[in-house]
Amino acid sequence: MNDNRTYPYYFSLGAMLLYVLLLVLPGVAGILYAFTDWNSYDSAVHFIGLDNFRQVFSGENMYLSYIKNTLVFTVSTILLKTAIGFVLALMLSNAVRLKNMHRAMMFMPAVVPMLIVGLIFKSVLHPDTGLLNVTLRSLGLGVLEQQWLTDLKWAFKSIIAVDVWKGAGYIMVILLAGLQTIPKDYDEAAEIDGAGFWKRIWHITLPLLAPALTVSIVLNLLYGLKIFDTVYVLTNGGPGYATEVIYTGVFKEFSMGRYGVGTALSTVLFLFMTVLGYFVVKWMSREEESH
Amino acid sequence: MNARVMRQLAVNVVVWIVTVITVAPLVLIVINSLKDSAQASSMGMDLPKSLHFENFSVVFEKGKLGHSLWNSLLYAGVSTALCVALCSLAAYVYSRRRTRLNRFSYLFILLGLAMPLNYFTLMKAMQLLHLVNTQAGIIILYAAVQIPLSVFILYGFVGGVPRELDEAGIIDGCGPGRLFFEIIFPLLKPAAVTVFILAFLNSWNEFLLPLYFLNSASQWPMTLSVYNFFGQFQMDWNLVSADIVLTSLPVVILYLLGQRYIIAGMTAGSVKG
Numbered sequence: 406m407n408d409n410r411t412y413p414y415y416f417s418l419g420a421m422l423l424y425v426l427l428l429v430l431p432g433v434a435g436i437l438y439a440f441t442d443w444n445s446y447d448s449a450v451h452f453i454g455l456d457n458f459r460q461v462f463s464g465e466n467m468y469l470s471y472i473k474n475t476l477v478f479t480v481s482t483i484l485l486k487t488a489i490g491f492v493l494a495l496m497l498s499n500a501v502r503l504k505n506m507h508r509a510m511m512f513m514p515a516v517v518p519m520l521i522v523g524l525i526f527k528s529v530l531h532p533d534t535g536l537l538n539v540t541l542r543s544l545g546l547g548v549l550e551q552q553w554l555t556d557l558k559w560a561f562k563s564i565i566a567v568d569v570w571k572g573a574g575y576i577m578v579i580l581l582a583g584l585q586t587i588p589k590d591y592d593e594a595a596e597i598d599g600a601g602f603w604k605r606i607w608h609i610t611l612p613l614l615a616p617a618l619t620v621s622i623v624l625n626l627l628y629g630l631k632i633f634d635t636v637y638v639l640t641n642g643g644p645g646y647a648t649e650v651i652y653t654g655v656f657k658e659f660s661m662g663r664y665g666v667g668t669a670l671s672t673v674l675f676l677f678m679t680v681l682g683y684f685v686v687k688w689m690s691r692e693e694e695s696h
Numbered sequence: 697m698n699a700r701v702m703r704q705l706a707v708n709v710v711v712w713i714v715t716v717i718t719v720a721p722l723v724l725i726v727i728n729s730l731k732d733s734a735q736a737s738s739m740g741m742d743l744p745k746s747l748h749f750e751n752f753s754v755v756f757e758k759g760k761l762g763h764s765l766w767n768s769l770l771y772a773g774v775s776t777a778l779c780v781a782l783c784s785l786a787a788y789v790y791s792r793r794r795t796r797l798n799r800f801s802y803l804f805i806l807l808g809l810a811m812p813l814n815y816f817t818l819m820k821a822m823q824l825l826h827l828v829n830t831q832a833g834i835i836i837l838y839a840a841v842q843i844p845l846s847v848f849i850l851y852g853f854v855g856g857v858p859r860e861l862d863e864a865g866i867i868d869g870c871g872p873g874r875l876f877f878e879i880i881f882p883l884l885k886p887a888a889v890t891v892f893i894l895a896f897l898n899s900w901n902e903f904l905l906p907l908y909f910l911n912s913a914s915q916w917p918m919t920l921s922v923y924n925f926f927g928q929f930q931m932d933w934n935l936v937s938a939d940i941v942l943t944s945l946p947v948v949i950l951y952l953l954g955q956r957y958i959i960a961g962m963t964a965g966s967v968k969g
Contacts, residue, residue, distance in 0.1 A: 417785060421786065427821060427837060428808050428840060499704075518900070518947070525725055535739070536740075630812070659816065671815065671816065681810055
């Protein structure tokens with residue numbers, strides 16, 4: 406059978422064409438434009454060397470803090486979602502009543518649009534009438550009340566918390582699926598041998614859950630670095646620049662017509678994530694070949 | 697034995713608390729979407745004194761939701777169908793014929809799972825292709841951003857369809873097109889449904905792309921119009937809540953109906969390890 410005729414390469418060209426035209430080429434062209442003074446006021450584009458990158462990394466502007474915030478957001482949401490997701494998955498993998506109902510409910514926020522979640526929490530975190538402060542007050546915990554979204558100390562933490570609320574259930578489901586592939590015998594054998602709860606978690610569950618953990622961490626990593634909707638709706642970067650992340654900063658540059666600096670900022674993210682993606686793909690293809 | 701029962705009980709209580717924390721904000725919105733403006737101003741968990749279903753029709757009129765609803769359906773529906781068609785073709789060829797070129801092409805597309813968009817140069821590309829501020833443009837763009845994940849899920853599935861079927865088809869005189877559409881694609885249905893639901897959800901929920909690439913209100917999808925509505929009617933939380941319910945309802949229904957597929961798709965690859 407002639408493979409070349411049976412599985413013609415042109416079958417794959419549609420997907421490849423769209424992918425290259427709209428995802429790859431703009432990214433690569435961005436690297437070139439990052440070295441220019443491209444803006445919306447002047448149709449001529451001039452080469453200006455490393456100026457844009459100097460602006461991004463000099464620390465005179467706020468750009469470095471956007472990058473820092475993005476990294477803080479990504480790392481803290483990964484840690485929180487993975488930890489909470491793991492504990493929930495462990496609980497649900499035991500004999501919990503109405504397990505499927507709990508799982509379905511906890512996963513639900515993952516399918517609600519991020520923008521909508523932002524709007525909902527704009528209400529929940531409202532200092533006077535918001536559900537959170539009202540609940541705290543009614544529990545006699547009024548001292549814990551905060552201006553969640555406008556206080557410099559709390560705004561970014563609130564955004565992180567909202568994102569964890571949305572995403573922890575998703576991670577739980579991934580880890581729960583992973584847990585179900587681990588044969589119960591291992592755990593039982595270890596228990597008979599006298600291994601305590603923590604010992605079994607550390608020496609049996611976690612190592613066998615490593616693939617699912619890796620996937621959930623990678624997913625969160627790729628998601629966190631591109632965060633936009635939540636921040637845009639909840640604080641739009643404020644108070645001041647306290648919660649500005651890369652993509653909200655990029656959108657501001659775009660609105661102000663400063664394409665050069667914006668492209669440089671995007672390019673930093675592009676290079677970082679594409680290199681990251683390279684290793685992820687390499688790991689995925691090795692995983693696959695071992696099967 | 698007693699300690700075991702206590703532990704069971706504690707675990708159940710904790711799980712319930714988490715479920716309540718997860719669901720409470722969603723319930724809050726549903727309750728308030730049925731209140732009048734005065735009662736909703738405090739956005740509390742108290743039940744509506746009387747049920748105001750007219751909030752939904754008011755939102756439809758004031759927020760011009762009919763238009764946005766149609767736009768969202770159009771964008772998500774067409775882009776997803778396009779994506780499923782193109783990606784299953786590509787995944788099929790990549791998986792069946794593992795030449796160096798195909799292997800490279802597949803991994804190259806997977807790289808897109810990580811690649812972030814550069815909105816400046818993407819705008820330029822869209823302008824060159826005359827796709828900015830057009831419905832066709834946003835549909836193609838939605839399809840494009842879903843390609844890497846869709847190819848990934850479909851590729852894994854094609855491997856499970858026996859090659860003997862291809863051979864039988866060829867012997868019976870099928871050309872490559874008929875072989876794929878009449879024999880292979882029907883067998884890919886579970887994966888195609890998963891990809892369809894996932895891509896549909898993602899497209900429905902998309903906010904950033906229309907924010908950049910659609911500037912006329914008549915072309916906005918639900919997400920953009922609900923955001924705009926919030927800006928105009930911040931005082932009327934009952935209406936904002938109603939708009940939120942209308943925007944989320946389709947995806948929540950889709951989720952409840954297609955839970956199995958969604959969870960399978962969103963956890964794809966995590967368990968095989």
